[in-house]
Amino acid sequence: MLEQDNYSKGDMNKEKVAAEEQVDAQNQEVNNEEGTANNEAKTEDQGAEELSTEELSAEEQLKAESQELKEKYLRLYSEFENYRRRTSKERLDLIKTASEEVLKDLIPVVDDFERAIRAEEKEADNEKALEGSLLIYHKLLKVLEAKGLTAMDDLIGKDFDADNQEAITQIPAPTEDMKGKVIDVVEKGYKLGDKVVRYAKVVIGS
Template sequence: MLEQDSYSKGDMNKEKLAAEEQVEAQNQEVKNEEGAANNEEKTTEQATEEEPAEELSVEEQLKAESQELKEKYLRLYSEFENYRRRTSKERLELIKTASEDVLKDLIPVVDDFERAIKAEEKDAGGDQTLEGSLLIYNKLLKVLEAKGLTAMEDLIGKPFDADNQEAITQIPAPSEDMKGKVIDVVEKGYKLGDKVVRFAKVVIGS
């Protein structure tokens, strides 16, 4: 009877230990699962916390916007300066072109004056008329020169210049040193500043 009771108590202790071990193992498994879940949650939180670090701070954003606005201002200022220079140049060219047309129209009047003066010089009794014509002629030349219109003078004996002169014919040169040079001027040439407004019509030696 005692042996049977002793055996029953031993079995009960073993079963109790086994049950406790099983409970402890289950508790450890739960703890492991909770630890894994916590680690995953922490990793997610760290990733979430690290993301804002990649974004620009407010100060950096303001600096970037300020730099962008500055570049836009410089581009607009440069474009405006180019526009202002271009319009100023166009305005000056327009004024110059308008005066050029008027001055070119006056050149034939100067030619007529010169022909009239030559005719009056041949008339022995026209000294007073010649004096009046020369006075008006010289006054007209001064006005034209003040506007920038100048005649090409002293061309005879100089080498032919295709940039300023137009050869209407060639004749045998009176001497070797006159070959390729201006022998006679049929019609005067005129310049407005540095621009040729009428080419001189010349005869050159060959």
């Protein structure tokens, strides 16, 4: 009977140990599964971080490329505008230069017309010739003015201007207030726009 009790107690101890071992094994399995799950979660987090970094890097690269293309466009546009303005100015300068030579050559013709008109005015019986000369003279002046050529008129009594006039001589001023001013115009001056194409030859008072 004692042996049977001892045997039963041994069996019970064995079963208890086996049960404890089974519980430990189950706990170990659960721990392993949790560890695997944690590792998988960490791997997924790392993958998400790497993917996010790659997406951010690609976005930054696209922004940089966009900025570079914008700068290239602005440079090209600026260069084109400068080229357009430069060529327009050169074309206008060429037109002005070409017309300037022709207009300068016509100024002596205008001088001859004025001399002829003054001579005809002295002849009392030459009214029709004077009328014809004045008609042609004024028509010529209108054409020249339309091209930008203008005469420097009404200089007598005004201060001498070295930028537009050339003093060929000085004479004693008839009055005190005429000193340093234009007393007579020997030859008219002309401007093409703002540029002097022929200086006025004047006499000034001293």
